[in-house]
Amino acid sequence: MSGIATTCAYCGVGCGIVATPGINRSVAIAGDDAHPANHGRLCIKGTTLGDTVGLQGRMTHPMIGNRTAGWDEATRFVARTFADTIAEHGPDSVAFYVSGQLLTEDYYAANKLMKGFIGSGNIDTNSRLCMASAVAAHNRAFGEDYVPVGYEDLETADLILLVGSNTAWCHPVVWQRIEAARRDHSTKVVVIDPRRTETAQEADLHVAVAPDGDIPLFRALLADMKRRGEVDEAFMAQHCVTPDGFWDGLVGAPGEALPTNFEALADMVAAHPRMITVFSMGSNQSVRGTDKGNAIINLHLATGRIGKPGAGPFSITGQPNAMGGREVGGLASTLACHLGFSDEERAAVADFWAAPNLCTAPGLKAVDMFRAVDDGRIKAIWIMATNPAVSMPDAGFVRGALEKCPFVVVSDCMADTDTTRLAHVRLPAMGWGEKDGTVTNSERVISRQRGFLPPAGEARADWRIIADVAAAMGYGDAFDWSGPAAVFREYAAMTALAQRRGLKLDLTDHARLSDVEYDALQPFRWGEGKLLADGFCFPDRKARLIDVAPLVAKPADPAFPLRLNTGRYRDQWHTMTRTGLSARLSRHRSEPLVEVHPDDAVRYGITNGGLAQIDTPRGNTVLRASVTDAQVPGTIFAPMHWTDLFASGGRANRLTSPDVDPVSGQPGFKDCGAAIAPV
Numbered sequence: 001m002s003g004i005a006t007t008c009a010y011c012g013v014g015c016g017i018v019a020t021p022g023i024n025r026s027v028a029i030a031g032d033d034a035h036p037a038n039h040g041r042l043c044i045k046g047t048t049l050g051d052t053v054g055l056q057g058r059m060t061h062p063m064i065g066n067r068t069a070g071w072d073e074a075t076r077f078v079a080r081t082f083a084d085t086i087a088e089h090g091p092d093s094v095a096f097y098v099s100g101q102l103l104t105e106d107y108y109a110a111n112k113l114m115k116g117f118i119g120s121g122n123i124d125t126n127s128r129l130c131m132a133s134a135v136a137a138h139n140r141a142f143g144e145d146y147v148p149v150g151y152e153d154l155e156t157a158d159l160i161l162l163v164g165s166n167t168a169w170c171h172p173v174v175w176q177r178i179e180a181a182r183r184d185h186s187t188k189v190v191v192i193d194p195r196r197t198e199t200a201q202e203a204d205l206h207v208a209v210a211p212d213g214d215i216p217l218f219r220a221l222l223a224d225m226k227r228r229g230e231v232d233e234a235f236m237a238q239h240c241v242t243p244d245g246f247w248d249g250l251v252g253a254p255g256e257a258l259p260t261n262f263e264a265l266a267d268m269v270a271a272h273p274r275m276i277t278v279f280s281m282g283s284n285q286s287v288r289g290t291d292k293g294n295a296i297i298n299l300h301l302a303t304g305r306i307g308k309p310g311a312g313p314f315s316i317t318g319q320p321n322a323m324g325g326r327e328v329g330g331l332a333s334t335l336a337c338h339l340g341f342s343d344e345e346r347a348a349v350a351d352f353w354a355a356p357n358l359c360t361a362p363g364l365k366a367v368d369m370f371r372a373v374d375d376g377r378i379k380a381i382w383i384m385a386t387n388p389a390v391s392m393p394d395a396g397f398v399r400g401a402l403e404k405c406p407f408v409v410v411s412d413c414m415a416d417t418d419t420t421r422l423a424h425v426r427l428p429a430m431g432w433g434e435k436d437g438t439v440t441n442s443e444r445v446i447s448r449q450r451g452f453l454p455p456a457g458e459a460r461a462d463w464r465i466i467a468d469v470a471a472a473m474g475y476g477d478a479f480d481w482s483g484p485a486a487v488f489r490e491y492a493a494m495t496a497l498a499q500r501r502g503l504k505l506d507l508t509d510h511a512r513l514s515d516v517e518y519d520a521l522q523p524f525r526w527g528e529g530k531l532l533a534d535g536f537c538f539p540d541r542k543a544r545l546i547d548v549a550p551l552v553a554k555p556a557d558p559a560f561p562l563r564l565n566t567g568r569y570r571d572q573w574h575t576m577t578r579t580g581l582s583a584r585l586s587r588h589r590s591e592p593l594v595e596v597h598p599d600d601a602v603r604y605g606i607t608n609g610g611l612a613q614i615d616t617p618r619g620n621t622v623l624r625a626s627v628t629d630a631q632v633p634g635t636i637f638a639p640m641h642w643t644d645l646f647a648s649g650g651r652a653n654r655l656t657s658p659d660v661d662p663v664s665g666q667p668g669f670k671d672c673g674a675a676i677a678p679v
């Protein structure tokens with residue numbers, strides 16, 4: 001078999017890959033020169049994908065309890081238990097918790113079943129943990145979850161601000177493109193981050209804000225641009241709605257501190273109108289995440305730095321298909337295809353799906369969903385392609401909730417994860433290299449993932465598993481798809497509903513693709529067009545500046561004087577169920593380290609290389625310490641990847657706070673009170 005064009009399994013950069021299968025499931029991996037996301041580049045995670053496609057650790061047969069079951073029996077059992085639960089307790093007694101690892105076709109099937117046929121909004125996704133605040137900020141500012149920038153803009157910008165993003169580690173190919181722009185175009189790079197990350201070390205300027213300090217920073221930047229005469233009044237008059245008292249509201253709150261190099265940053269911003277602000281988890285994973293997104297967007301709108309080449313706010317996503325999930329409606333806060341829950345929108349969706357039980361309201365967002373599992377409101381949950389017992393904040397609580405849930409179904413490609421251990425039914429899903437469908441990357445490019453390996457054992461495509469359960473529940477006609485192409489055509493046709501409401505999500509040109517054309521589908525970006533000529537997505541086609549309140553300092557808890565931040569390592573992915581299979585990837589960091597500033601190390605008796613116990617109100621863990629002045633005094637950092645299945649333990653997100661942003665429901669992983677002591 002010659003090379004197959006597909007897309008990387010990991011981050012939201014969405015790099016194109018040419019995979020050439022060999023014998024015994026071996027596969028040679030190369031970057032796809034023709035893909036617009038990477039033009040042939042790959043990072044080490046993508047390069048080593050071939051290390052992860054063997055059968056080691058795979059779930060290969062449906063399991064009911066500890067016994068192997070056939071697909072028919074397992075499917076009927078899941079369908080009957082969900083149907084009985086709904087009949088006895090109502091549709092909101094069940095839930096789906098899905099994943100940015102799913103393909104768009106899988107997401108579409110799950111969303112249709114839950115919201116249209118079961119009749120509950122209770123489907124949410126682990127993308128809630130990743131970029132829900134950016135979604136909410138886009139909706140508030142633009143009237144739609146629309147990303148107004150593409151990667152090629154990074155190569156024409158004069159200044160790139162990276163906010164809460166260790167791009168060099170977490171989106172390495174985006175970083176390679178930025179480095180190329182610095183070489184070829186003398187682009188300046190500023191990193192705004194509490195940590196002196198590997199990205200910050202390479203930047204022209206590192207602005208070390210306190211946790212959540214980007215709120216006062218962007219408010220002050222906008223006030224400073226106004227003072228310098230850099231606000232584009234003509235642009236604002238033509239394209240924006242500004243709330244009364246907006247400019248007066250930018251006066252800082254008492255005690256709001258700005259970094260010492262604020263003036264240097266402001267000088268750079270004033271001097272470079274072609275400016276992109278990339279924001280990622282460090283901005284989104286905050287109890288003020290939506291406000292942070294809007295503070296960034298406000299700066300771009302007020303200075304007219306949007307809708308032009310090399311300018312705009314750019315949310316980059318963590319997962320390979322976080323965007324695809326957003327588009328079809330996989331967040332509990334969206335109905336489908338960027339539509340909401342108004343009577344008109346519900347009527348259009350009900351008609352399109354011929355849905356017998358369309359849900360009436362948004363469902364529970366991730367953190368609230370697991371609270372409802374814990375207190376018994378949700379009695380049956382189906383978890384697809386994700387490991388919430390490790391990845392959710394306060395993950396010990398989530399594990400406890402699942403332990404007492406009457407019915408837990410997990411569909412996954414891996415057999416033994418912290419979450420599959422809690423399942424009553426386990427359903428084997430196809431993995432990367434086996435499954436077929438589409439993904440959408442951070443810049444709205446839709447690409448094909450293509451299967452080139454036989455499925456592991458009896459593993460099936462997620463969309464098919466969902467469709468079979470739907471059929472067993474009596475909804476077969478609406479889920480009778482011949483393959484992923486048929487699912488995609490239905491989704492593409494449905495985007496006509498968004499188009500009729502003046503939204504930019506429009507795939508209707510792809511609603512009649514033949515199976516052959518779908519197989520040959522080339523990457524394309526939806527919503528192309530002249531943003532400013534077409535206008536934003538509110539009925540008046542104007543964007544909204546949003547009042548962002550000053551930062552109110554949290555009262556310190558003397559028992560937990562430090563602020564814990566969790567995040568990623570360069571060479572691991574999420575809970576390591578797949579990257580943990582690659583010895584090459586483990587060479588970079590073989591164990592999780594807690595990073596501590598030297599002043600704090602002295603204060604708390606921590607030694608470099610020694611063991612340290614981290615305590616928070618939710619529990620503790622022991623990690624080896626790395627004493628480094630890359631950390632701001634008063635803060636510590638731990639990676640989120642390790643699970644209790646590893647001998648070294650280190651399940652960091654069991655320590656993190658479940659407090660969420662009130663608008664987006666995204667948890668504030670980046671800032672919770674903690675204490676540290678030597679072991």
Ligand code: SF4
Pocket residue numbers: 008009010011012013014015038041042043044045046047171172173174
């Ligand atoms: Fe894969 Fe992301 Fe690396 Fe590209 S940058 S190869 S999408 S992990």
